[in-house]
Amino acid sequence: MLYDKLKKYSKSGVYPFHMPGHKRNTALSDGTMPYEIDLTEIDGFDNLHNAEGCILEVQNLAERLYNVKKAFLLVNGATGGILSAVRAMTNRGDKVLVARNSHKSVYNALEICGLEPEYIVPAVDDEFGINCSITPLQVEKAIVKNPNTKLLIITSPTYEGVVSDIKEICRIAHLHNVMVLVDEAHGAHFPFSKSFPSEAVASGADAAVASLHKTLPSLTQTALLLTSNESLINSLAENLAIFETSSPSYIFMSAIEKCLEFCENASAFDEYIKRLNSFNEKCKSLKKIKVLCYGNDEVKNHRFFDFDISKITVSVRRLDINGTQLAEILRNDFKIEPEMVCSDYVLLISTVCDTDEGFARLINALQIIDSKCSVKELNAYRYSITIPKISVKPCECSGKDGEFCLLEHSIDKISLEYVWAYPPGIPIIAKGEIITQDIANIIIAQIASGINVCSTKGKIPKEIYCCI
Ligand SMILES: Cc1ncc(COP(=O)(O)O)c(C=O)c1O
The missing domain is CATH 3.90.105.10 (Molybdopterin biosynthesis moea protein, domain 2)
Known part of the structure; x- marks a missing residue:
C-alpha cells in the first residue's frame, strides 16, 4: 500500500521538480534522513484532505481495526484532532462540560472556539494522589444543572491509565442530546487485546482521538480521529483542513500504515500481555513501593471504573524519597528513563514493543530500591483539584x-x-x-x-x- 508505493516510486528514476526541497537527494545526509520516501501530493499519491486512493486505503484499514465508520489520519498529533473535533461539534458561545483533568489542547480549543466551559472535577485517589474516573452520576448532575450543554469532553484513559464508564456516560449524555468527545490519546492500543478496556467509539462516544505515537509503534505526531456518527464526518473533515497542515508528511502517514499492519498481528499483543502478567506476579514481592493496580494492589481498591494495565505508576508515598528522587535513581543507577515524574510517583509507559529485558531491568530496579529505602509516616494529601472560580470566559x-x-x-x-x-x-x-x-x-x-x-x-x- 502507501509505504510500498513510496519505496517503489523512490526507485522509479522520476526527477522531482517539486517540493520537498531536499529533492529526495539521499547524498545530502549520512543515510539517516528518509528523504527518498518524503513526498508531497504529486500525481498518484492522493491527498490527505480529500483521500480517494492510497491514503484512503490506510484510513479504511484504521476503520476496520478500530471498528468505526470513519477514521481520519492525524499528522499533527492528537492535538490537531482535538482542536478539529471540538470546533466541529460546537458553535461559538455553546456551553460545554469538560473534565477538569483535560489536556491543554482541550483548553486551547475552548478558547479559540469561544465556548463556555463548566468543569467536572474527578475525585482524587487517596493512595496515589491521581485523578479517578469521572462517574456517570457526576455527568448526570452536571447536565441537569446545565441543561443547554452541547458537548461533553472527557479524558479516558488518563495518563495514568484510569478509565471512565464511557458507555453509561454516553447513554446519559445522549438522553439529554449532549454529544460526547473522548480524548483517548493514551488508549490507541485498546482494540488489540481483550485485556485492555473497551474503546470509546465502540462504547458510544460520538468521536474520539487516539495518539498512535503514544502507545503503539508509530512515529511521533501520528494519531487518529475516530467517529461512527455519520452526521459529524463532513464537519470533522472541514475542521481538519483548518487545523492540520496542508503539507502532511508521507513518512508519518506511511508510519501509520506500518503501525496498523503491525497491530493486525495479535500474537505480538498476546506476548505483551504475558509480559505484563509476569511483571504483575513479580510486583507482589514489593513491600514498600506500590505499583498502581499491580502486585498487591487491585483496581477495586480505587474509585476507577476500569484500568489500563499498560501504565505502570510507581508510588513512593510510603518511602523516604520523592518522585523526582526515584526518577533520578532509575535514570542514574539502572538506565531507565520514566515518562513522567510527580511529587509522589513516577509513571512508566509500557507498550507492545517492550522487551523481556526491559521488564526484567524494571522489576530488578524496583526490588532493589524497595529493599534499600525506608518507610516514612504517611501524610494525608494536602492538595486536590477544586472546581475553579471562572471570572472571565x-x-x-x-x-x-x-x-x-x-x-x-x-x-x-x-x-x-x-x-x-x-x-x-x-x-x-x-x-x-x-x-x-x-x-x-x-x-x-x-x-x-x-x-x-x-x-x-x-x-x-x-x-x-x-x-x-
Ligand atoms: C490526555 C492527552 N490528550 C492529548 C494530548 C496531546 O497529544 P499529542 O501530543 O499527540 O498532540 C496529550 C499529550 O500528552 C495527552 O496526554
Missing part, C-alpha cells in the same frame, strides 16, 4: 489588559494565562480563573518537588500574568 481573556504579579501577590486576581505541569500538560489554572491560595500552594509545592511547571507567558515560578 477563556475566549474573552485575550483583549484584557494585564500585568505580571509575583505569585504570592496574585491571590484573588484573575489569571490571564495557563499554568501547567509538563508532563502531563493539565492546567493547574486556566485563563479567566481566580487564583486562590490553594492554587498558588499547588504551584509552589510542585516546583519545590522538582516538577517542571510551565506557563503561557513563561515567567512561572516567579510571576503570573493577571488581569489589572
Whole structure:
C-alpha cells in the first residue's frame, strides 16, 4: 500500500521538480534522513484532505481495526484532532462540560472556539494522589444543572491509565442530546487485546482521538480521529483542513500504515500481555513501593471504573524519597528513563514493543530500591483539584489588559494565562480563573518537588500574568 508505493516510486528514476526541497537527494545526509520516501501530493499519491486512493486505503484499514465508520489520519498529533473535533461539534458561545483533568489542547480549543466551559472535577485517589474516573452520576448532575450543554469532553484513559464508564456516560449524555468527545490519546492500543478496556467509539462516544505515537509503534505526531456518527464526518473533515497542515508528511502517514499492519498481528499483543502478567506476579514481592493496580494492589481498591494495565505508576508515598528522587535513581543507577515524574510517583509507559529485558531491568530496579529505602509516616494529601472560580470566559481573556504579579501577590486576581505541569500538560489554572491560595500552594509545592511547571507567558515560578 502507501509505504510500498513510496519505496517503489523512490526507485522509479522520476526527477522531482517539486517540493520537498531536499529533492529526495539521499547524498545530502549520512543515510539517516528518509528523504527518498518524503513526498508531497504529486500525481498518484492522493491527498490527505480529500483521500480517494492510497491514503484512503490506510484510513479504511484504521476503520476496520478500530471498528468505526470513519477514521481520519492525524499528522499533527492528537492535538490537531482535538482542536478539529471540538470546533466541529460546537458553535461559538455553546456551553460545554469538560473534565477538569483535560489536556491543554482541550483548553486551547475552548478558547479559540469561544465556548463556555463548566468543569467536572474527578475525585482524587487517596493512595496515589491521581485523578479517578469521572462517574456517570457526576455527568448526570452536571447536565441537569446545565441543561443547554452541547458537548461533553472527557479524558479516558488518563495518563495514568484510569478509565471512565464511557458507555453509561454516553447513554446519559445522549438522553439529554449532549454529544460526547473522548480524548483517548493514551488508549490507541485498546482494540488489540481483550485485556485492555473497551474503546470509546465502540462504547458510544460520538468521536474520539487516539495518539498512535503514544502507545503503539508509530512515529511521533501520528494519531487518529475516530467517529461512527455519520452526521459529524463532513464537519470533522472541514475542521481538519483548518487545523492540520496542508503539507502532511508521507513518512508519518506511511508510519501509520506500518503501525496498523503491525497491530493486525495479535500474537505480538498476546506476548505483551504475558509480559505484563509476569511483571504483575513479580510486583507482589514489593513491600514498600506500590505499583498502581499491580502486585498487591487491585483496581477495586480505587474509585476507577476500569484500568489500563499498560501504565505502570510507581508510588513512593510510603518511602523516604520523592518522585523526582526515584526518577533520578532509575535514570542514574539502572538506565531507565520514566515518562513522567510527580511529587509522589513516577509513571512508566509500557507498550507492545517492550522487551523481556526491559521488564526484567524494571522489576530488578524496583526490588532493589524497595529493599534499600525506608518507610516514612504517611501524610494525608494536602492538595486536590477544586472546581475553579471562572471570572472571565477563556475566549474573552485575550483583549484584557494585564500585568505580571509575583505569585504570592496574585491571590484573588484573575489569571490571564495557563499554568501547567509538563508532563502531563493539565492546567493547574486556566485563563479567566481566580487564583486562590490553594492554587498558588499547588504551584509552589510542585516546583519545590522538582516538577517542571510551565506557563503561557513563561515567567512561572516567579510571576503570573493577571488581569489589572
Ligand atoms: C490526555 C492527552 N490528550 C492529548 C494530548 C496531546 O497529544 P499529542 O501530543 O499527540 O498532540 C496529550 C499529550 O500528552 C495527552 O496526554
